[in-house]
Amino acid sequence: MKLPMLDMPASLNYIGVFLTLECNLKCSYCINDPLQAGHRETLFPIPVKTERHTMTPEQWIEGLSRIPFSPDLPITLQGGEPMLYWGGKGVGLVLEGVPHYVDLLTNFPMKPDTLARNLNGQQAKLQRNAPYPSIRVSWHADEMNRVWGNGFEELVNRCEALANHGFRVSPDKAESDVGIYMVAHPSNVVTPEMEAVFKGRVPFESKEFLGVDGDLLHGHYLYPYSTDLIARGFSEQTLSCECRTSELLIDPLGFVWGCHYYLYETWTHGGPVAQFYALEAAGFKFADTIDKLFGSRELRPIGHILDPEFRMTDLTVFRSCSEYGRCIGCDTKIKNNRFQSYYDQGVAHTSVEIRNIQMPQHLLAKLSPDERTQPWLIATETVA
Ligand code: SF4
Numbered sequence: 093m094k095l096p097m098l099d100m101p102a103s104l105n106y107i108g109v110f111l112t113l114e115c116n117l118k119c120s121y122c123i124n125d126p127l128q129a130g131h132r133e134t135l136f137p138i139p140v141k142t143e144r145h146t147m148t149p150e151q152w153i154e155g156l157s158r159i160p161f162s163p164d165l166p167i168t169l170q171g172g173e174p175m176l177y178w179g180g181k182g183v184g185l186v187l188e189g190v191p192h193y194v195d196l197l198t199n200f201p202m203k204p205d206t207l208a209r210n211l212n213g214q215q216a217k218l219q220r221n222a223p224y225p226s227i228r229v230s231w232h233a234d235e236m237n238r239v240w241g242n243g244f245e246e247l248v249n250r251c252e253a254l255a256n257h258g259f260r261v262s263p264d265k266a267e268s269d270v271g272i273y274m275v276a277h278p279s280n281v282v283t284p285e286m287e288a289v290f291k292g293r294v295p296f297e298s299k300e301f302l303g304v305d306g307d308l309l310h311g312h313y314l315y316p317y318s319t320d321l322i323a324r325g326f327s328e329q330t331l332s333c334e335c336r337t338s339e340l341l342i343d344p345l346g347f348v349w350g351c352h353y354y355l356y357e358t359w360t361h362g363g364p365v366a367q368f369y370a371l372e373a374a375g376f377k378f379a380d381t382i383d384k385l386f387g388s389r390e391l392r393p394i395g396h397i398l399d400p401e402f403r404m405t406d407l408t409v410f411r412s413c414s415e416y417g418r419c420i421g422c423d424t425k426i427k428n429n430r431f432q433s434y435y436d437q438g439v440a441h442t443s444v445e446i447r448n449i450q451m452p453q454h455l456l457a458k459l460s461p462d463e464r465t466q467p468w469l470i471a472t473e474t475v476a
């Protein structure tokens with residue numbers, strides 16, 4: 093059945109498809125782990141083969157076909173490690189069925205020949221005309237050295253070899269389909285030896301590390317305490333607020349979520365697998381079944397991409413949240429929107445918009461005078 097097309101608002105900033113939360117690595121700072129406690133492997137075990145923890149490629153094609161083609165808003169495939177989806181062949185199968193450009197966030201888990209073969213002849217969909225590479229390969233020093241021995245050299249070689257498979261590879265990021273990105277976690281540094289390896293071959297950049305390491309908060313956030321309230325011991329209780337997103341975030345089973353914390357936290361408990369099967373049996377009629385499927389749980393999705401009634405306006409509603417303080421950094425950090433709002437007009441963008449944060453006096457007192465008067469805060473005597 094062909095589902096109705098979605099009406100994408102101009103304010104939509106990002107489309108993130110989490111094809112799978114499986115990963116071949118286990119980085120200590122993995123952002124999928126809301127606690128960043130270095131136990132990713134136990135939180136996201138490789139599921140038993142008899143139980144499906146992802147939608148099929150056909151279901152993804154049906155769901156993503158609802159998104160109108162746009163040359164400047166790609167669908168970003170991420171995870172976990174998206175190239176592991178559907179036995180490694182899933183990305184190519186999905187791309188074959190949709191017209192969209194995609195960006196791929198990957199750790200390059202397979203040899204270049206295998207990766208290219210698994211793309212199933214769909215390379216052109218990863219070659220959008222953009223100022224930065226569509227294939228963004230992450231460098232994780234500890235894990236890649238553990239797995240490959242000479243991790244960085246192997247990674248650069250793999251990226252460079254994509255030139256043999258129809259991709260543009262250039263040290264200039266605007267001219268290259270592939271680039272390497274390093275999370276600037278304190279344990280990741282760029283050494284002169286690394287520079288000698290990547291210079292003149294493949295673009296290489298550092299990305300700000302978001303989160304707490306030791307007692308230090310890394311990153312710049314619009315909303316005070318949003319990511320470190322609990323992690324840095326400012327409070328034992330999260331706060332209440334109202335929140336809405338400017339991103340379309342879809343989990344491996346097609347559920348649409350209001351923020352990364354809700355998505356990741358749900359998947360650290362195995363994901364909404366039983367709910368998916370029940371919803372599938374009910375023809376994906378989400379509104380009819382959500383209360384039955386998720387009970388009174390606050391961590392519930394906004395909708396499902398295969399629900400014929402799902403509308404993008406479902407994302408624009410402010411919803412109550414009592415988990416403020418556990419937000420994931422990428423949701424509350426200050427950044428540009430896709431129109432470069434921060435660099436060009438000084439307008440800070442965050443993935444989520446938060447209001448009515450119920451802030452107790454003892455936390456307010458620690459903020460700067462400027463922060464204390466922000467319109468999204470409401471002073472309370474006690475934690476709500
Ligand atoms: S490669 Fe990415 S998803 Fe996998 S463990 Fe490392 S940070 Fe997490």
Ligand code: SF4
Pocket residue numbers: 333334335336350351352353354413414415416417418419420423444446
């Ligand atoms: S306040 Fe934080 S945890 Fe709650 S919905 Fe917004 S981003 Fe998610």
